[in-house]
Amino acid sequence: MWNAIETFLDSMFVGPMWPASVLMGLLICYLLLSILGAVDLDMDSPDADLGLDLDAPDAGIDLPESPDADFDVDFESNIDVGHGASDIFGGVGMLTLRWLNLGRVPIIMWAGTFTLLYWTVTWILWSQSDNFRYQPTLWISLLLTIRNIVIAVGLTKIMTGPMAKVFAPEPQFDAAHLMGRDCTVCTFRADSSFGQGRYKTDASPLLLNIRTDGAILSKGEQARIIGFDPVKRIYIVTKVDPEVLP
Structure with a gap:
C-alpha cells in the first residue's frame, strides 16, 4: 500500500x-x-462594475452610433488621452478580466x-x-x-x-426602455447638434449620443430622454428642472 x-x-x-x-x-x-x-x-454575486466605461455592445444595449457622431476628447473610457499609455494598458487589462468572466462569477x-x-x-x-x-x-x-x-x-x-x-446577468436596455429616463451631460455642452450623455446603470455607465429639443445644456446637467432617432441612432433629450427632480 x-x-x-x-x-x-x-x-x-x-x-x-x-x-x-x-x-x-x-x-x-x-x-x-x-x-x-x-x-x-x-x-456572493460579484460587483458587475469593474470600472469600465464600455459602450453598449458589452452592456447589452444598442448604443447609438452615427456617421456624424460627436465625441468629446475626454470621453468616458479607460482610454483617456490625458492619462497616456498606463490607462490604455489598464483598460486592456480590465477588458481581459471581463472577457475571462473574472468579476462576473x-x-x-x-x-x-x-x-x-x-x-x-x-x-x-x-x-x-x-x-x-x-x-x-x-x-x-x-x-x-x-x-x-x-x-x-x-x-x-x-x-x-x-x-x-x-x-451577473447583463442588463438589457433599449431605446424603449430608456424613454423617460434621465442622463447626465458629459460633454462640455449639449445642444440640438452636439452632445453626449451618461446613463447610470448597476454595471458600467452607458454613453449615449444625445441632441436637445432646442435647449443648451452644460456638462453635469440632467437631461430627460424623450425621443430616439433610429436612423441617426441619436437620443432626443430635454432639460430637467432641478426643482422637479425626484
Whole structure:
C-alpha cells in the first residue's frame, strides 16, 4: 500500500505536475476549511462594475452610433488621452478580466474551475504525451506549465460562461426602455447638434449620443430622454428642472 502511495505521489510531483498538484492541494485545503467553518466560502454575486466605461455592445444595449457622431476628447473610457499609455494598458487589462468572466462569477468558483481544469489538462498531457517526449527539467517543466495554464484559462472561460449569466446577468436596455429616463451631460455642452450623455446603470455607465429639443445644456446637467432617432441612432433629450427632480 505504501508503495502505491509513494508511486502516486511521485507521479503527482514531477515536472509540470508540481505546480498543478500544489494548486490542487491548496484548493482542497480551502474547501475543507470552508466545510469546517474556519473560512468564509464567499459565493456572493460579484460587483458587475469593474470600472469600465464600455459602450453598449458589452452592456447589452444598442448604443447609438452615427456617421456624424460627436465625441468629446475626454470621453468616458479607460482610454483617456490625458492619462497616456498606463490607462490604455489598464483598460486592456480590465477588458481581459471581463472577457475571462473574472468579476462576473464568484472568485472562488472561477479559481476552483481553473484549478480543476489546469490539473486535469496537465495530468492528461503529461501521462499520455509529455512524459514520453520530454525530460522533467526546470526549463522544460516551465514551458509546459505555461502551455497548460493557457489551455486551462481558455477552458475556464468557456466553462464559466453559463455561470456569468446566472451571477451577473447583463442588463438589457433599449431605446424603449430608456424613454423617460434621465442622463447626465458629459460633454462640455449639449445642444440640438452636439452632445453626449451618461446613463447610470448597476454595471458600467452607458454613453449615449444625445441632441436637445432646442435647449443648451452644460456638462453635469440632467437631461430627460424623450425621443430616439433610429436612423441617426441619436437620443432626443430635454432639460430637467432641478426643482422637479425626484
